[in-house]
Amino acid sequence: xxxxxxxxxxxxxxxxxxxxxxxxxxxxxxxxxxxxxxxxxxxxxxxxxxxxxxxxxxxxxxxxxxxxxxxxxxxxxxxxxxxxxxxxxxxxxxxxxxxxxxxxxxxxxxxxxxxxxxxxxxxxxxxxxxxxxxxxxxxxxxxxxxxxxxxxxxxxxxxxxxxxxxxxxxxxxxxxxxxxxxxxxxxxxxxxxxxxxxxxxxxxxxxxxxxxxxxxxxxxxxxxxxxxxxxxxxxxxxxxxxxxxxxxxxxxxxxxxxxxxxxxxxxxxxxxxxxxxxxxxxxxxxxxxxxxxxxxxxxxxxxxxxxxxxxxxxxxxxxxxxxxxxxxxxxxxxxxxxxxxxxxxxxx
Numbered sequence: 347x348x349x350x351x352x353x354x355x356x357x358x359x360x361x362x363x364x365x366x367x368x369x370x371x372x373x374x375x376x377x378x379x380x381x382x383x384x385x386x387x388x389x390x391x392x393x394x395x396x397x398x399x400x401x402x403x404x405x406x407x408x409x410x411x412x413x414x415x416x417x418x419x420x421x422x423x424x425x426x427x428x429x430x431x432x433x434x435x436x437x438x439x440x441x442x443x444x445x446x447x448x449x450x451x452x453x454x455x456x457x458x459x460x461x462x463x464x465x466x467x468x469x470x471x472x473x474x475x476x477x478x479x480x481x482x483x484x485x486x487x488x489x490x491x492x493x494x495x496x497x498x499x500x501x502x503x504x505x506x507x508x509x510x511x512x513x514x515x516x517x518x519x520x521x522x523x524x525x526x527x528x529x530x531x532x533x534x535x536x537x538x539x540x541x542x543x544x545x546x547x548x549x550x551x552x553x554x555x556x557x558x559x560x561x562x563x564x565x566x567x568x569x570x571x572x573x574x575x576x577x578x579x580x581x582x583x584x585x586x587x588x589x590x591x592x593x594x595x596x597x598x599x600x601x602x603x604x605x606x607x608x609x610x611x612x613x614x615x616x617x618x619x620x621x622x623x624x625x626x627x628x629x630x631x632x633x634x635x636x637x638x639x640x641x642x643x644x645x646x647x648x649x650x651x652x653x654x655x656x657x658x659x660x661x662x663x664x665x666x667x668x669x670x671x672x673x674x675x676x677x678x679x680x681x682x683x684x685x686x687x688x689x690x691x692x693x694x
Contacts, residue, residue, distance in 0.1 A: 386419040388436055388448040389474045389494065391645050401425035401435035401442040408441040413619065414491075416451065416474045417443075431560060431651035432575075446648035451494040458511040458528035459503060466501040466516065468539070468606055468678065469531040470628070470662075476530040478515065482506035488617040489524045493644045495662040496626030497607045499680070500533060517625060518680040519609035539606075539678060542671040543571075548687070551673060553601075553640075555658060555692045557594055560650050562640075562658065564671060572671070574664050577646070577653035594656050595634060596694055601672045601687040605630040605680065608641070629665035631672055633690045640668050 390411040398405035401423050411417065420437040422445070427433075434445040454472040471492050480487040482504050492498070502514035504525070511528040543551075543566065550567045557578050564572040579594040608630045611623040628642040642662030646653055653659055660668065676682035 386421075387416055387451055387453060387474070388419050388445075388647075389451045390415045390417070391447045391449050391647075395443055395447050397438060397441040397443050399441050401437070401444075402427045403429055403444075405442070411443065414475055416453075417448075419450075429651070432648050446651075447646055449494065449644055449647050454532070455529045456532045458513070459533055460511075462500050462502050462513075462533075464501075465679070466499045467533045468497055469500045469513065469533040471496050471498075471530060471626070472532045473530045476526060478524040478526045480524065482512035482514075482525040484508065486525075489615065490617070490623060490625045491619050492526060492530075492626060495628060495642065495644050497628035497642075497662075498531070498626045499607055500531065503528065517609050518605070518607060519613055520615065522615060539670065541675045542667070544675060548673050549689075551671070551688045553668070553672065553688060553690045555594075555690065557596075557652070557692065557694045560652065562660070562668075564668070572664075572667060574660070575650040577643070577649050577651060577659035579652060579654045579656040594654070594658065594692060595636075595638060596692050599633040599638075599690040599692065601631050601633045601640075601674070601690060603632040603684045604669060604674075604676050604682045605632075606669065606678055607680075628662050629669040631665075631669050640672075641665050 390413055393413045395411040397408045397411065399408055402425055404427070417438050420439070423435050423437055423442070425433045425435045429444070432446065435442045436445055436448055451474040452472050453474060456472060471494050473494060475491050475493045478489045478492055480489060483506060498515045499518060500513045501516045504512050504514060506512040506525070506527070512525045513528045513531055515524045515526060517524065546566050552565045554563045554565070555576070555578065560576055560578060562574055562576045563570050606629060608627045609625045610627045612621070614621060614623060616623060624645065630639045630641040632639040638656050640658045640660060642665035643659045644662065646659070649659070649661065673687035674682070674685040
């Protein structure tokens with residue numbers, strides 16, 4: 347076997363965002379007092395992911411994962427032969443799988459809140475996935491499957507048919523209520539969502555996106571304070587109008603509107619996990635009027651390679667950092683008002 351460079355458990359947890367609840371911004375290590383325990387786990391976000399006998403695109407196939415299969419991860423390694431841009435592989439019990447469609451996940455149960463004040467609270471899914479229903483009843487109509495790190499508006503607490511507390515969720519796009527067992531979601535504390543470095547003047551904050559390198563860097567007064575790999579769209583200086591939403595535009599922009607939770611996709615009410623529906627996309631910071639934004643993703647883990655339809659895909663914890671750090675400072679509402687904020691430069 348070729349020599350592989352290993353990533354430590356501490357680095358893996360920081361990358362995975364497993365401590366999102368306590369993360370402000372610690373680029374190289376976990377926050378003090380972290381007690382994340384247990385084995386590392388990941389969820390297959392699509393059918394047919396290959397488990398190979400070596401961390402190499404040309405290695406022999408051992409088996410294929412099915413969608414939403416949850417697997418234990420022994421370690422993350424860097425494959426000597428890539429793929430280019432994202433050479434990260436997960437070492438599983440029976441082989442190696444490329445990280446592109448394996449989402450690092452948690453499996454944490456939470457004490458439910460007894461009540462939710464108006465207009466609601468934001469909460470994240472803390473298990474690999476759970477199910478939402480039309481009523482607080484496991485026998486009622488199934489709606490969306492909710493995935494780890496997705497963020498939703500919780501607008502109430504009810505007692506389910508099972509006698510357990512359920513949260514009432516409100517979809518900000520369809521304005522449709524659904525219900526989910528409360529223990530699978532963690533409600534954010536207000537302090538976790540407060541603005542970062544609000545004292546820094548507007549003109550002293552700037553975000554640079556390098557699409558060739560698939561990298562984002564944030565600056566304060568010309569000094570880099572944050573850098574990470576991202577997944578942007580394909581890039582071209584002047585894309586055809588009909589393809590404008592599949593390319594990340596090049597140029598100078600500004601963050602102007604934020605949504606902490608956004609239902610992306612076709613906007614249909616369905617339980618089909620293969621439908622083009624992505625409820626609860628977390629920490630959306632819009633910077634073009636055509637809808638291009640920074641936001642977290644839970645449907646892939648392929649950072650370092652172009653993967654989106656134009657937006658800047660980020661790890662959820664890192665998208666939250668950008669959401670809190672970038673101007674404008676806005677209240678936590680479904681849709682913030684539009685105001686000129688942090689400058690964004692995108693280059694190829």
